[in-house]
Amino acid sequence: MNSTKRWAANVRKVTPYVPGEQPQEKNIIKLNTNENPYPPSPKVFEAHQKMDVGCFALYPELSAASLTAALAEYHGISDREVFVGVGSDDVLSLAFLTFFNSGKPVLFPDITYSFYPVWAEVYRIPYECPALREDFTIDPADYKEENGGVVIANPNAPTSISMAASQVEEIIQANPEVVVIIDEAYVDFGGETVLPLIQKYDNLLVVRTYSKSRSMAGMRIGYAMGNEALIQAMNDVKESINSYTMNTESIRIGAAALEDEDYFQENLKKVMATRERTKEALETMGFDVKESCTNFLFAAHESVPAKEIFEALKSQGIYVRYFNKEKIRNYLRITIGTEEQMDSFLQAVEAILHWRR
Numbered sequence: 418m419n420s421t422k423r424w425a426a427n428v429r430k431v432t433p434y435v436p437g438e439q440p441q442e443k444n445i446i447k448l449n450t451n452e453n454p455y456p457p458s459p460k461v462f463e464a465h466q467k468m469d470v471g472c473f474a475l476y477p478e479l480s481a482a483s484l485t486a487a488l489a490e491y492h493g494i495s496d497r498e499v500f501v502g503v504g505s506d507d508v509l510s511l512a513f514l515t516f517f518n519s520g521k522p523v524l525f526p527d528i529t530y531s532f533y534p535v536w537a538e539v540y541r542i543p544y545e546c547p548a549l550r551e552d553f554t555i556d557p558a559d560y561k562e563e564n565g566g567v568v569i570a571n572p573n574a575p576t577s578i579s580m581a582a583s584q585v586e587e588i589i590q591a592n593p594e595v596v597v598i599i600d601e602a603y604v605d606f607g608g609e610t611v612l613p614l615i616q617k618y619d620n621l622l623v624v625r626t627y628s629k630s631r632s633m634a635g636m637r638i639g640y641a642m643g644n645e646a647l648i649q650a651m652n653d654v655k656e657s658i659n660s661y662t663m664n665t666e667s668i669r670i671g672a673a674a675l676e677d678e679d680y681f682q683e684n685l686k687k688v689m690a691t692r693e694r695t696k697e698a699l700e701t702m703g704f705d706v707k708e709s710c711t712n713f714l715f716a717a718h719e720s721v722p723a724k725e726i727f728e729a730l731k732s733q734g735i736y737v738r739y740f741n742k743e744k745i746r747n748y749l750r751i752t753i754g755t756e757e758q759m760d761s762f763l764q765a766v767e768a769i770l771h772w773r774r
């Protein structure tokens with residue numbers, strides 16, 4: 418049908434990223450998009466209540482200046498080393514557009530965040546995907562050939578596995594002529610950051626998000642940190658597309674969230690404790706579960722196919738993530754929920770396995 422439209426030949430053809438389902442019915446257990454099961458800090462609630470709707474009449478601050486400053490202070494770096502965007506998807510997408518223009522292929526692993534190939538396609542950036550090792554770890558040697566840039570999620574998704582900062586540094590060091598993006602969406606759950614290395618390498622961009630560890634996926638806040646010149650280049654591209662991406666409420670609330678470090682650390686500890694308990698329980702039931710430094714587990718059962726477990730859980734209102742993709746087809750990605758949610762999940766899995774025998 419499209420071919421009958423005379424303009425169809427000139428449409429930019431893309432295959433969009435497919436996010437996890439966002440079912441709206443009540444009483445479901447949602448363990449499929451790596452959201453945090455706990456609410457953000459009470460400081461966030463206070464800042465939200467203090468919002469004066471009158472200020473919505475005005476455009477927001479340029480460059481989300483107060484949030485940028487708060488993040489710079491929190492991380493002990495300069496304002497000029499921070500770029501804020503509408504979730505890290507916005508930040509990553511803009512970084513692809515800004516830095517990957519050499520015509521040489523950008524490198525990222527074959528199994529990683531599935532938005533990377535989508536941005537490469539939409540911006541027409543060539544890319545290659547070195548295979549993970551058999552055990553799903555990344556081999557730094559694969560990222561030392563000539564390339565147009567490197568993108569590594571560390572810890573990686575959906576594998577949940579973290580790479581040592583020293584190995585990430587090897588990759589950064591081997592690529593002085595291109596930008597290396599390290600996507601640290603999950604680093605707060607036990608990963609090793611390379612943030613201090615932005616002072617040593619001017620080609621390193623570290624990307625973070627409020628969506629997972631800070632319980633604020635709905636506010637859409639992400640940021641990048643790197644050398645001043647990298648941040649300036651991103652700002653120039655951003656200002657050429659949309660001056661005001663961050664809304665006033667996200668800017669204020671994003672800054673308020675940084676004022677409650679105790680709450681933040683407590684929240685992380687709870688999620689990580691639940692993760693380890695869930696991992697052990699799954700292992701007892703015959704699952705191979707990867708060592709996780711994230712708020713999710715990546716698990717395959719020794720005999721029951723992942724798709725079957727996924728469907729059976731879904732029919733009971735328990736949503737996990739299943740990727741029908743070569744190499745990981747037998748794995749489930751299970752977000753860590755509350756203790757109670759994980760109890761229900763484990764009970765359901767046990768019943769499914771029992772019934773199958």
Ligand SMILES: *Cc1c(COP(=O)(O)O)cnc(C)c1O
Binds near residue numbers: 451505507627634
């Ligand atoms: C969730 C996720 C993101 C995107 O998060 P935002 O909600 O857009 O901040 C980026 N990278 C990885 C690896 C993720 O898992």
